[in-house]
Amino acid sequence: MSEIRDGRMRLTVLGGFLGSGKTTWLRHQLHHGQMRNALIIVNEAAEVPVDDALLARSAELRVLPGACACCEGRDALVALLRAICDARVGGDDALSSLDRIVLETSGLADPGPIVDTIRADPVLIHHLMVDEIIIAIDALYGLDQIRHEPLTLRQIETADRLVVTKIDATAGLELARLVATLHALNPGAAISGAVMGSGADLPDHTGIEPAAILPTEGEEASATIAATRLDLSDETDWPAFSVWLSALLYARGDDIMRVKGVVRTPAGRLLLQSVRKVVQQPEIVPETGAKPTDDDNSVVVIGRRFRAEDLRKSLAYFAGARR
C-alpha cells in the first residue's frame, strides 16, 4: 500500500499482552533500518515509562505514559497525534520527512477502540490512515493468556499480522499448537515467528489440533471465528455491497472482527477495511496491471456466529434489488 500517495501518514498499531515482546521486536526492526521514516509513539499504562529508553534508534519518539490509549488515555492520544500532524503540515523539519507512525500500545490496550478513535476524529482522518495492526504473542505464555485473558483474544482477533515472539523458549509441539490456535482464531492474519525481534521459522502446524479455548465471558469466546471469502458477482455493485455490509455491521458488528478486500467501482479499485463496527474510509488503490487480479471484487469477512453460506445468500438477496 506504500504506493498510495495522498499526503496522509500511515499508522501501524503494535500491540500484544503485557510482556509479549512488543518493544524488543520493534527495537530490532529499528536496529535493522526498518521503519526508518517512522515516528514511534510508546504508550505505557504505568506512570514511569521505560520502553522509550530502549527505542533510541527511532527517527522520532514520543511517549504517552500514565494511561492506556484505548480507554482513559484516549484524549491524550488524540491530542498527541493532532499535535504531530499539525507540526508536520506546518513544515516541521524533523517531521515532514516521516511517512509513518508506529504506535506501540500498552499491554492492556485493545487495538479496536484505538482504531475507532482515530477513525472518528474529524482532524486525524485527514492526516492518518491505519495501515496495519501487528500483535505480538508470547510463545511460552500465549496459550495461557488466550485461555484466561479475554483481552488477548480481542487483540488477536483484530490483528493483520501476528508475531509469535520468544519462540526459542518453547518446544516444537507446544509452539505448533499455539500457531494452529492463532490460525483458528484469526484465519486472515499472517503469522510469523521471532527471537529477540529477528525473524525465525515457525514449525509446521498442519494437522495439529488447535487448543480448546474455554469460554471466558459466557459463550463469547467459545464461538469459533471463521474467515469467509465473498466473491462479488457482477450484479453485486458497490452500492449493493456497501448497503448490505453497513446493515451487517450495524446488526452484528460485535461478531464481525474484520472485513478486508478490494472492490471494483466506477471510480476505480476501492480498498475496504473495517475493524469491528468501524469502516475506514475506502480509498482508491492503483491498478495493478491491464487485467483485474483474482483478488479484485472479493472481500474477506472474519467473525463468529454466522455461516458462510448465509452471508452469501443474504448478500445475493440485497444485490438482487431490481434496477
Added chain:
Amino acid sequence: MCANCGFPSVPGHWTEAGASTPTDRLRARFRRAQLLQSVLPAFGLSVHDDGATPGVTLSDRTGRHEMVGDVTEVWRAAERMSGCVIDPLDPRFLAETQDADGRDGA
C-alpha cells in the same frame, strides 16, 4: 480539496465512496435508495431520496418520518422506528429466490 490545508474535503460516509463524477454519485445515490426500499417495507418502513436535499427520509405507516444523513443512520433510525434491528442474516433475507414480499423495486 480544502483550500486551507490541502487535504481532500471531509469524506462522506464510507458507503458513498466509489463514485467520482457527479453523474456516478447521483446514480449510486438512487441505487442505494432503491436497495433500501427493497428491504425496509418488510419492516413497515419506506425510504425516499429526492436526489437534491442531503440524506434520505425514512417514514413509517403512521406517518412518522425522520431525515437521516447516511446509511448507518438509516439502520439506526429503522431500529428506533420499527422496534427491531434489521439483521441481514435474518431468515427472511436468506431465501434462495427472492419473493415479492416487501420488494416493490422502488
